[in-house]
Amino acid sequence: MPHDGHHDHEEGSPLPEIALRVKALESILVEKGYVDPAAIDAIVETYEIKVGPRNGAKVVAKAWSDPAYLERLRRDATAAIAELGFTGRQGEHMVAVENTPPLQGKPGRHNIVVCTLCSCYPWSVLGLPPVWYKAAPYRAKAVIDPRGTLADFGVTLPKETEIRVWDSTAELRYLVLPMRPEGTEGWDEARLATLVTRDSMIGTGLALSPERVA
Amino acid sequence: MNGAQDLGGMMGFGPVAPERNEPVFHAPWERRALGVTLCCNALGEWNIDINRRTRESLHPVDYLGSSYYEIWIKGLTRLLAERGLVNPAEMEAGHALEPARPTARPTLKAADVPAALAKGGPCDRPLDRAPLFAAGDRVRTRNMNPAGHTRLPRYARDKLGIVERRHGAFVFPDKNAHRLGEDPQWVYTVVFTGRALWGEAADPTLTVSIDCWEPYLERA
Numbered sequence: 001m002p003h004d005g006h007h008d009h010e011e012g013s014p015l016p017e018i019a020l021r022v023k024a025l026e027s028i029l030v031e032k033g034y035v036d037p038a039a040i041d042a043i044v045e046t047y048e049i050k051v052g053p054r055n056g057a058k059v060v061a062k063a064w065s066d067p068a069y070l071e072r073l074r075r076d077a078t079a080a081i082a083e084l085g086f087t088g089r090q091g092e093h094m095v096a097v098e099n100t101p102p103l104q105g106k107p108g109r110h111n112i113v114v115c116t117l118c119s120c121y122p123w124s125v126l127g128l129p130p131v132w133y134k135a136a137p138y139r140a141k142a143v144i145d146p147r148g149t150l151a152d153f154g155v156t157l158p159k160e161t162e163i164r165v166w167d168s169t170a171e172l173r174y175l176v177l178p179m180r181p182e183g184t185e186g187w188d189e190a191r192l193a194t195l196v197t198r199d200s201m202i203g204t205g206l207a208l209s210p211e212r213v214a
Numbered sequence: 215m216n217g218a219q220d221l222g223g224m225m226g227f228g229p230v231a232p233e234r235n236e237p238v239f240h241a242p243w244e245r246r247a248l249g250v251t252l253c254c255n256a257l258g259e260w261n262i263d264i265n266r267r268t269r270e271s272l273h274p275v276d277y278l279g280s281s282y283y284e285i286w287i288k289g290l291t292r293l294l295a296e297r298g299l300v301n302p303a304e305m306e307a308g309h310a311l312e313p314a315r316p317t318a319r320p321t322l323k324a325a326d327v328p329a330a331l332a333k334g335g336p337c338d339r340p341l342d343r344a345p346l347f348a349a350g351d352r353v354r355t356r357n358m359n360p361a362g363h364t365r366l367p368r369y370a371r372d373k374l375g376i377v378e379r380r381h382g383a384f385v386f387p388d389k390n391a392h393r394l395g396e397d398p399q400w401v402y403t404v405v406f407t408g409r410a411l412w413g414e415a416a417d418p419t420l421t422v423s424i425d426c427w428e429p430y431l432e433r434a
Contacts, residue, residue, distance in 0.1 A: 017282030018284050018385050019243035024308045025248050025291065032314035034257060038324035040249025046331055047248065048238045053410055067294070089334040093381075115269050116367050118223030119282055124334075128248070130236050134282040137227040141368065142424050144223045144412055152230040154395055167222065169365045171337040172402050199232070 044092045052127035055086045055177055057196035059125060060207075061189040063096070064180040072100075077175065081125060091124025091173055097166060097205075098177045107160040110148070112203035113174040114142040114167055122173035126198060133202065143167055176200065178207040215361055216368060218274035221368040223412070247283040251290050253344030256330060259319030262337070266293050267363040337399035346428055347402055349403075351377045354434040355404070355426065363391035365428045370422075374434055375406040378423060383387045386427050397426040421431035 001067050015023075029035035038041045059081055063070045073080040077094040082088070095113040115121065119134035132138050142149045149157065157163070167172045178200040184192060187210075199205030239245050254264065270277075271291035277285060294300040304311050322330060347353060357372035358364070365387050380400045389397040408420030 015243075016241075016285065018375070019241065021286055021291075021305075022243045022247050022250065024305060025287065025294075027308070028304050028310055029294075030249060031310045032300070034222070034299060034314065034317065034321055035250060035253040036321055036323050039253050039322045039327050040246060041253050042324045042327035043241075043331070044245045046327065048245070051331075052238070087334070088332040090348040092336040093338060093384075114222075115366060116369075117219055118269070128238055130233065131240070132232050133232050135220055135231075136224070136278060138230045139221040140224040140227050140424050141230060144225075144421060146418075147417060149230055153232055160419065162421070163417065164405075165420065165422045166365065167370075167422060167424045170381075170427065172381060172401070172403075172425050178397040187377060199261070204230075204232070 010157065031197050045124070047128050051086075051123065052101070052198075053125075053198035053201065054193070055084070055127070056125035056201045057199070058084055058189070059086070059096075059195040060177055060196045060201065061173065061192035063177055064192055073177075081175075085119075086124045090120070090125050091122050093172045094122060094125070094175060096175050096177055097164070099179045100160075100162075101179060107162050108158070109162045109164060110157055110203065111174075111176045112142055112146055112163065112165045113176060114139060114165060115169075116140070116143055116167050117169060120168040120171075122175055123174055124173075128202060130198070150204065152194050153199060155205060176203040180203075181207050181209045183210045215270060215363065216359055217270040218272070218277035219270040223365045235348060244283045247287050251286050254290055254294065254299075254320050254417050256322040257299075259299065260293055261385075261390055262335065263363060263385070263387040264293070265289065266387070266392070267391040270363065282393050336386045338382045339385060339396060340343055340399045341400065345380055345400040345402075347377045347380065347400075347431060347433070349377055351378055351380055352434040353402075353404060353431045356432060358430075360388065362388065362431075364388050366426065367424065369411055370406065373406055373410050375404040375410065377402045377431075378405045379403045381425070384427065386429070388427070388429070399429055400429065402426050402428070404431065 003192040032036050063073050073096045080133050081094050098113055100109045102108045112166055114163050120130055121129040143165050168174055195208040197205050200207045269285050272288055282300045295302055353374050353375055355371050383398040384401045385396040389395055403423050404426050405421050405423045408416035411422055
């Protein structure tokens with residue numbers, strides 16, 4: 001687990017060893033002309049401000065509202081997501097997987113995405129992965145004990161619900177389409193998007209119920 | 215390789231610890247670590263599979279004791295040394311000791327960042343060979359333990375599954391990670407029951423899928 005704290009450096013306290021190392025590395029790379037520090041700033045700004053789970057929430061809200069869009073998402077998720085302007089790094093090959101309710105005696109289905117081998121994650125729609133997604137407990141547990149994993153997030157599913165865990169071992173990146181909450185009839189896409197959490201698009205959460213955002 | 219990165223099914227790590235209102239970065243150095251890593255990747259001196267191979271080759275104690283950005287920086291430092299871009303003496307000294315050398319691709323400039331990130335690095339490739347498997351086929355994953363890089367996790371080796379979907383052909387990491395060429399191969403989503411992977415005590419409602427390059431599979 002991380003040595004240095006999960007806290008921003010406090011003024012006056014010594015920098016952790018890794019921080020010094022990164023600083024030294026950057027300064028050598030810049031000195032040798034291999035790295036433009038302004039490019040680092042631009043990359044950081046992209047993922048800190050521009051690209052994040054609001055992108056994915058827009059995709060989900062549109063899929064909930066527009067059956068033709070949902071169909072395009074099923075057929076070619078990369079192209080359907082690109083319609084909304086979300087493309088690029090770690091989103092080059094997208095697949096959307098749908099959570100479904102029980103239907104005609106068939107159990108419902110819940111999808112969970114993990115990368116047991118590293119930390120593959122659909123950056124273009126969810127931004128950078130959270131620490132827990134990249135850390136050993138989740139990567140170890142999700143494939144063998146998905147219900148226990150969900151319990152760590154406070155999520156309990158009906159015992160008959162089928163659970164599919166997608167281990168993203170290749171270059172395909174998965175976006176979970178959570179179920180649309182009840183009581184949202186007539187909501188427009190922007191309002192629906194407020195119900196779509198990052199975790200609901202990884203499968204470790206559900207979409208929020210309307211009273212949660214009221 | 216059977217390294218510490220191959221975590222599926224391991225026990226003893228304790229519960230997953232989600233963080234409420236988690237910030238994108240937890241310390242300023244993480245911002246720089248992300249940026250430096252992506253800028254160095256853009257030099258074209260290695261590919262994504264070499265990157266993964268290098269991170270996986272950290273000693274298991276080091277790998278499991280490091281945060282993800284620490285793993286990135288440790289891997290990057292190794293790669294920069296391997297390619298003769300930044301040598302260990304320079305890291306020690308904290309400044310350049312040797313002149314820069316030309317790189318496969320030019321330094322990524324700030325103005326080019328949006329286009330580079332929006333383009334990404336697609337790994338699908340044309341392949342002029344018929345796929346061996348189709349959706350619905352029963353397959354067995356190979357029993358293999360290569361010393362080199364692979365993307366077939368240990369928990370899913372020598373297991374019976376069903377091909378659910380064929381994707382396109384993609385760069386084959388097992389070769390590409392070792393600079394042996396891209397050698398594109400068909401990729402399939404293969405589904406296993408929880409019981410096939412974990413035995414009788416497994417959750418009966420569980421299925422797990424992995425994405426497999428064709429050489430990982432044989433007909434069953």
